[in-house]
Amino acid sequence: MSKSWVSLWGSEQVCVHDDYQKTADWLLSQTKHRPQVAIICGSGLGMLADALKCQDAFHYTDIPGFPQSTVQGHAGRLVFGELKGKTCVCMQGRFHMYEGHSLCKTTFPVRVFKLLGVETLIVTNAAGSLADGLKPGDIMIIKDHVNFPGLGGFNPLNGPNDDKFGPRFPAMSACYNPGLRCLAMDIAKQQGVAELVQEGVYAAVGGPNFETIAEAKLMHRLGVDAVGMSTAPEVVVAVHCGLRVFGISLITNKVVKSYEDRECVNHEGVLEVSKLRSHTLQQLVSELVSRMDVNNNTAV
Protein backbone atom coordinates (compact mmCIF):
# COMPACT_ATOMS: atom_id res chain seq x y z
CA MET A 1 0.00 0.00 0.00
CA SER A 2 1.48 3.39 -0.91
CA LYS A 3 2.25 5.62 2.06
CA SER A 4 2.26 9.32 2.74
CA TRP A 5 5.62 10.86 3.61
CA VAL A 6 6.19 14.42 4.82
CA SER A 7 9.01 16.12 2.89
CA LEU A 8 10.55 19.57 2.89
CA TRP A 9 7.85 20.55 0.46
CA GLY A 10 4.84 19.05 2.23
CA SER A 11 3.14 15.70 2.17
CA GLU A 12 4.11 13.35 -0.68
CA GLN A 13 2.89 9.94 -1.74
CA VAL A 14 5.59 7.28 -1.75
CA CYS A 15 5.15 3.88 -3.34
CA VAL A 16 6.41 0.81 -1.50
CA HIS A 17 7.86 -2.44 -2.87
CA ASP A 18 4.49 -4.18 -2.73
CA ASP A 19 2.91 -1.58 -5.04
CA TYR A 20 5.49 -2.20 -7.79
CA GLN A 21 5.37 -5.97 -7.22
CA LYS A 22 1.57 -6.14 -7.56
CA THR A 23 1.69 -4.35 -10.91
CA ALA A 24 4.60 -6.49 -12.12
CA ASP A 25 2.84 -9.71 -11.04
CA TRP A 26 -0.33 -8.67 -12.85
CA LEU A 27 1.59 -7.96 -16.06
CA LEU A 28 3.49 -11.25 -15.82
CA SER A 29 0.16 -13.05 -15.47
CA GLN A 30 -1.22 -11.33 -18.60
CA THR A 31 1.62 -11.79 -21.08
CA LYS A 32 4.08 -14.53 -21.97
CA HIS A 33 6.71 -11.93 -22.93
CA ARG A 34 9.61 -11.54 -20.48
CA PRO A 35 11.23 -8.24 -21.51
CA GLN A 36 14.95 -7.58 -21.40
CA VAL A 37 14.67 -4.03 -22.73
CA ALA A 38 12.21 -1.25 -21.83
CA ILE A 39 11.61 1.79 -24.03
CA ILE A 40 9.91 4.98 -22.83
CA CYS A 41 8.48 6.97 -25.74
CA GLY A 42 8.60 10.76 -25.55
CA SER A 43 6.04 13.24 -26.88
CA GLY A 44 4.86 12.15 -30.32
CA LEU A 45 7.32 9.21 -30.38
CA GLY A 46 4.87 6.41 -29.51
CA MET A 47 5.35 4.88 -32.95
CA LEU A 48 8.59 3.32 -31.67
CA ALA A 49 6.28 0.57 -30.37
CA ASP A 50 4.92 -0.12 -33.87
CA ALA A 51 8.07 -2.07 -34.72
CA LEU A 52 7.34 -4.69 -32.03
CA LYS A 53 6.18 -8.10 -33.33
CA CYS A 54 3.74 -10.47 -31.58
CA GLN A 55 2.36 -7.62 -29.49
CA ASP A 56 0.48 -7.79 -26.21
CA ALA A 57 -0.80 -4.29 -25.44
CA PHE A 58 -2.45 -2.94 -22.29
CA HIS A 59 -4.13 0.41 -21.73
CA TYR A 60 -2.76 2.15 -18.64
CA THR A 61 -6.36 2.37 -17.38
CA ASP A 62 -6.46 -1.46 -17.21
CA ILE A 63 -3.13 -1.97 -15.40
CA PRO A 64 -3.50 -2.13 -11.60
CA GLY A 65 -1.57 0.64 -9.87
CA PHE A 66 -0.46 2.33 -13.10
CA PRO A 67 -0.78 6.13 -13.37
CA GLN A 68 -2.74 7.60 -16.29
CA SER A 69 -1.45 9.64 -19.25
CA THR A 70 -3.09 13.02 -19.73
CA VAL A 71 -0.89 14.66 -22.39
CA GLN A 72 -1.63 14.87 -26.12
CA GLY A 73 0.88 12.70 -28.00
CA HIS A 74 1.08 10.13 -25.14
CA ALA A 75 -1.36 7.32 -25.99
CA GLY A 76 -1.29 5.59 -22.61
CA ARG A 77 -0.50 2.02 -23.66
CA LEU A 78 2.09 -0.48 -22.54
CA VAL A 79 3.15 -2.70 -25.43
CA PHE A 80 5.11 -5.95 -25.07
CA GLY A 81 6.68 -7.65 -28.10
CA GLU A 82 9.73 -8.83 -29.99
CA LEU A 83 12.12 -6.40 -31.64
CA LYS A 84 14.91 -7.89 -33.75
CA GLY A 85 15.23 -10.95 -31.52
CA LYS A 86 14.97 -9.12 -28.19
CA THR A 87 11.91 -9.02 -25.97
CA CYS A 88 10.86 -5.45 -25.23
CA VAL A 89 8.25 -3.51 -23.34
CA CYS A 90 7.40 -0.07 -24.65
CA MET A 91 5.58 2.78 -22.91
CA GLN A 92 3.47 4.73 -25.39
CA GLY A 93 3.18 7.71 -23.12
CA ARG A 94 5.09 8.71 -20.03
CA PHE A 95 4.20 10.59 -16.86
CA HIS A 96 5.32 14.13 -16.10
CA MET A 97 5.38 16.00 -12.82
CA TYR A 98 3.39 18.85 -14.33
CA GLU A 99 0.43 16.50 -14.84
CA GLY A 100 0.16 16.41 -11.07
CA HIS A 101 1.75 12.99 -10.59
CA SER A 102 3.94 12.60 -7.53
CA LEU A 103 7.57 11.75 -8.39
CA CYS A 104 7.03 8.16 -7.30
CA LYS A 105 4.12 7.87 -9.73
CA THR A 106 6.07 9.66 -12.47
CA THR A 107 8.80 7.03 -12.22
CA PHE A 108 6.56 4.09 -11.17
CA PRO A 109 6.99 2.08 -14.40
CA VAL A 110 10.79 2.02 -14.10
CA ARG A 111 10.76 -0.10 -10.93
CA VAL A 112 8.00 -2.26 -12.39
CA PHE A 113 10.30 -2.89 -15.38
CA LYS A 114 13.09 -3.87 -13.00
CA LEU A 115 10.77 -6.41 -11.37
CA LEU A 116 9.77 -7.74 -14.81
CA GLY A 117 13.45 -8.60 -15.38
CA VAL A 118 14.39 -5.68 -17.63
CA GLU A 119 18.13 -4.89 -17.71
CA THR A 120 18.29 -1.97 -20.13
CA LEU A 121 16.15 1.15 -20.27
CA ILE A 122 15.94 3.32 -23.39
CA VAL A 123 14.46 6.77 -22.72
CA THR A 124 13.39 9.14 -25.48
CA ASN A 125 12.00 12.64 -25.31
CA ALA A 126 11.16 15.74 -27.28
CA ALA A 127 13.37 18.66 -26.30
CA GLY A 128 14.20 22.25 -27.19
CA SER A 129 17.77 23.07 -28.20
CA LEU A 130 19.96 25.62 -26.48
CA ALA A 131 23.19 24.63 -28.26
CA ASP A 132 23.65 26.60 -31.49
CA GLY A 133 24.74 23.44 -33.33
CA LEU A 134 21.49 21.57 -32.65
CA LYS A 135 18.51 22.33 -34.86
CA PRO A 136 14.92 21.04 -35.04
CA GLY A 137 14.93 17.52 -36.44
CA ASP A 138 18.37 16.70 -34.98
CA ILE A 139 18.85 13.76 -32.67
CA MET A 140 20.83 14.24 -29.47
CA ILE A 141 22.27 11.18 -27.77
CA ILE A 142 22.15 12.07 -24.09
CA LYS A 143 25.62 12.10 -22.58
CA ASP A 144 24.57 13.43 -19.18
CA HIS A 145 21.76 15.37 -17.56
CA VAL A 146 21.05 18.22 -15.18
CA ASN A 147 18.06 17.38 -13.02
CA PHE A 148 16.91 20.85 -12.00
CA PRO A 149 13.94 19.65 -9.90
CA GLY A 150 16.30 17.17 -8.21
CA LEU A 151 18.84 19.90 -7.40
CA GLY A 152 15.97 21.79 -5.76
CA GLY A 153 14.92 18.85 -3.59
CA PHE A 154 12.30 17.23 -5.86
CA ASN A 155 13.97 13.86 -6.25
CA PRO A 156 12.14 10.57 -6.89
CA LEU A 157 14.48 8.90 -4.37
CA ASN A 158 13.30 11.18 -1.55
CA GLY A 159 11.82 9.42 1.44
CA PRO A 160 12.80 6.14 3.08
CA ASN A 161 15.28 4.24 0.89
CA ASP A 162 14.22 0.80 -0.33
CA ASP A 163 17.45 -1.23 -0.14
CA LYS A 164 15.85 -3.94 -2.29
CA PHE A 165 16.07 -1.52 -5.22
CA GLY A 166 19.36 0.22 -4.50
CA PRO A 167 21.56 2.19 -2.10
CA ARG A 168 20.64 5.33 -0.16
CA PHE A 169 23.29 7.40 -1.94
CA PRO A 170 23.64 6.18 -5.54
CA ALA A 171 26.40 7.53 -7.79
CA MET A 172 25.14 9.33 -10.90
CA SER A 173 28.47 9.94 -12.63
CA ALA A 174 27.93 7.30 -15.34
CA CYS A 175 24.17 7.46 -15.89
CA TYR A 176 24.18 7.03 -19.66
CA ASN A 177 26.02 3.90 -20.74
CA PRO A 178 29.15 4.83 -22.77
CA GLY A 179 29.12 1.57 -24.75
CA LEU A 180 25.54 2.07 -25.93
CA ARG A 181 26.23 5.73 -26.80
CA CYS A 182 29.18 4.67 -28.92
CA LEU A 183 27.20 1.88 -30.59
CA ALA A 184 24.37 4.32 -31.42
CA MET A 185 26.85 6.70 -33.06
CA ASP A 186 28.26 3.85 -35.19
CA ILE A 187 24.74 2.82 -36.22
CA ALA A 188 23.87 6.42 -37.16
CA LYS A 189 26.94 6.44 -39.45
CA GLN A 190 25.99 3.10 -41.02
CA GLN A 191 22.41 4.29 -41.56
CA GLY A 192 23.65 7.49 -43.25
CA VAL A 193 22.16 9.86 -40.67
CA ALA A 194 25.34 10.80 -38.78
CA GLU A 195 24.93 14.47 -39.73
CA LEU A 196 21.68 14.53 -37.72
CA VAL A 197 23.17 12.96 -34.60
CA GLN A 198 25.40 14.35 -31.86
CA GLU A 199 25.90 13.94 -28.13
CA GLY A 200 24.85 16.51 -25.56
CA VAL A 201 23.64 17.38 -22.09
CA TYR A 202 19.89 17.31 -21.38
CA ALA A 203 18.33 19.39 -18.62
CA ALA A 204 15.02 18.50 -17.03
CA VAL A 205 12.79 21.30 -15.79
CA GLY A 206 9.39 20.94 -14.14
CA GLY A 207 7.29 22.55 -16.90
CA PRO A 208 4.58 22.84 -18.09
CA ASN A 209 5.48 26.32 -19.35
CA PHE A 210 8.31 26.65 -21.85
CA GLU A 211 11.37 28.73 -20.87
CA THR A 212 11.57 32.47 -20.40
CA ILE A 213 14.44 34.07 -22.28
CA ALA A 214 16.34 34.67 -19.02
CA GLU A 215 15.96 30.97 -18.11
CA ALA A 216 17.11 29.95 -21.58
CA LYS A 217 20.19 32.20 -21.36
CA LEU A 218 21.00 30.84 -17.90
CA MET A 219 20.86 27.20 -19.02
CA HIS A 220 22.87 27.95 -22.16
CA ARG A 221 25.61 29.53 -20.02
CA LEU A 222 25.56 26.51 -17.73
CA GLY A 223 26.39 24.20 -20.63
CA VAL A 224 22.98 22.67 -21.22
CA ASP A 225 22.47 21.58 -24.84
CA ALA A 226 18.76 20.67 -24.77
CA VAL A 227 15.91 21.12 -22.31
CA GLY A 228 12.73 19.16 -21.66
CA MET A 229 10.23 18.28 -18.94
CA SER A 230 10.93 14.62 -18.26
CA THR A 231 13.51 11.81 -18.40
CA ALA A 232 15.91 12.77 -15.58
CA PRO A 233 13.66 11.44 -12.75
CA GLU A 234 13.17 8.15 -14.66
CA VAL A 235 16.91 7.84 -15.22
CA VAL A 236 17.74 8.54 -11.55
CA VAL A 237 15.39 5.73 -10.49
CA ALA A 238 16.72 3.41 -13.21
CA VAL A 239 20.37 3.95 -12.23
CA HIS A 240 19.46 3.52 -8.54
CA CYS A 241 18.08 0.04 -9.24
CA GLY A 242 20.97 -0.97 -11.50
CA LEU A 243 19.45 -0.61 -14.97
CA ARG A 244 21.70 0.24 -17.89
CA VAL A 245 20.42 3.42 -19.54
CA PHE A 246 20.51 4.86 -23.04
CA GLY A 247 18.78 8.18 -23.83
CA ILE A 248 17.83 10.15 -26.92
CA SER A 249 16.38 13.64 -27.26
CA LEU A 250 14.68 14.51 -30.48
CA ILE A 251 15.18 18.24 -30.99
CA THR A 252 11.75 19.61 -31.87
CA ASN A 253 12.38 23.34 -31.57
CA LYS A 254 15.04 25.84 -30.69
CA VAL A 255 14.64 27.56 -27.36
CA VAL A 256 14.38 31.30 -27.87
CA LYS A 257 17.39 32.98 -26.24
CA SER A 258 17.07 36.53 -27.55
CA TYR A 259 14.50 39.27 -26.92
CA GLU A 260 14.68 40.14 -30.62
CA ASP A 261 13.60 36.64 -31.69
CA ARG A 262 9.83 36.52 -32.29
CA GLU A 263 9.58 32.70 -32.60
CA CYS A 264 7.21 31.02 -30.19
CA VAL A 265 7.25 27.31 -29.26
CA ASN A 266 4.06 25.27 -28.79
CA HIS A 267 3.21 21.63 -28.13
CA GLU A 268 1.58 21.11 -31.55
CA GLY A 269 4.85 22.15 -33.25
CA VAL A 270 6.74 19.76 -30.99
CA LEU A 271 4.48 16.86 -32.05
CA GLU A 272 4.82 17.76 -35.74
CA VAL A 273 8.62 17.56 -35.68
CA SER A 274 8.47 14.30 -33.67
CA LYS A 275 6.32 12.81 -36.43
CA LEU A 276 8.72 13.93 -39.15
CA ARG A 277 11.65 12.14 -37.54
CA SER A 278 9.77 9.13 -36.20
CA HIS A 279 11.01 6.77 -38.90
CA THR A 280 14.69 7.72 -38.48
CA LEU A 281 14.42 7.31 -34.74
CA GLN A 282 12.67 3.97 -35.06
CA GLN A 283 15.43 2.66 -37.35
CA LEU A 284 18.14 3.83 -34.97
CA VAL A 285 16.52 2.40 -31.84
CA SER A 286 15.62 -0.92 -33.54
CA GLU A 287 19.19 -1.46 -34.71
CA LEU A 288 20.55 -0.50 -31.29
CA VAL A 289 18.26 -3.05 -29.62
CA SER A 290 19.24 -5.64 -32.20
CA ARG A 291 22.97 -5.18 -31.62
CA MET A 292 23.10 -4.61 -27.86
CA ASP A 293 24.28 -7.38 -25.59
CA VAL A 294 21.45 -8.10 -23.15
CA ASN A 295 23.11 -10.60 -20.87
CA ASN A 296 25.90 -8.47 -19.55
CA ASN A 297 24.89 -5.32 -17.78
CA THR A 298 28.34 -3.79 -17.84
CA ALA A 299 29.33 -4.29 -21.48
CA VAL A 300 27.66 -3.03 -24.69
Ligand SMILES: O=P(O)(O)O[C@@H]1C[C@H](O)[C@@H](CO)O1
Ligand atom coordinates in the same frame (compact mmCIF):
# COMPACT_ATOMS: atom_id res chain seq x y z
O1 LIG B 1 7.60 13.45 -22.67
P1 LIG B 1 8.51 14.45 -23.32
O2 LIG B 1 9.61 14.90 -22.44
O3 LIG B 1 9.00 13.98 -24.67
O4 LIG B 1 7.59 15.72 -23.64
C1 LIG B 1 8.06 17.02 -23.97
C2 LIG B 1 8.06 17.90 -22.73
C3 LIG B 1 6.58 18.24 -22.60
O5 LIG B 1 5.90 17.18 -22.00
C4 LIG B 1 6.14 18.37 -24.01
C5 LIG B 1 6.21 19.80 -24.48
O6 LIG B 1 5.84 19.91 -25.82
O7 LIG B 1 7.09 17.59 -24.80
Ligand SMILES: Nc1nc2[nH]cnc2c(=O)[nH]1
Ligand atom coordinates in the same frame (compact mmCIF):
# COMPACT_ATOMS: atom_id res chain seq x y z
N1 LIG C 1 11.18 22.75 -21.33
C1 LIG C 1 11.04 22.47 -22.62
N2 LIG C 1 10.53 21.29 -22.98
C2 LIG C 1 10.41 21.03 -24.29
N3 LIG C 1 9.95 19.95 -24.91
C3 LIG C 1 10.02 20.16 -26.25
N4 LIG C 1 10.53 21.38 -26.48
C4 LIG C 1 10.78 21.93 -25.28
C5 LIG C 1 11.33 23.19 -24.88
O1 LIG C 1 11.67 24.06 -25.67
N5 LIG C 1 11.42 23.40 -23.53
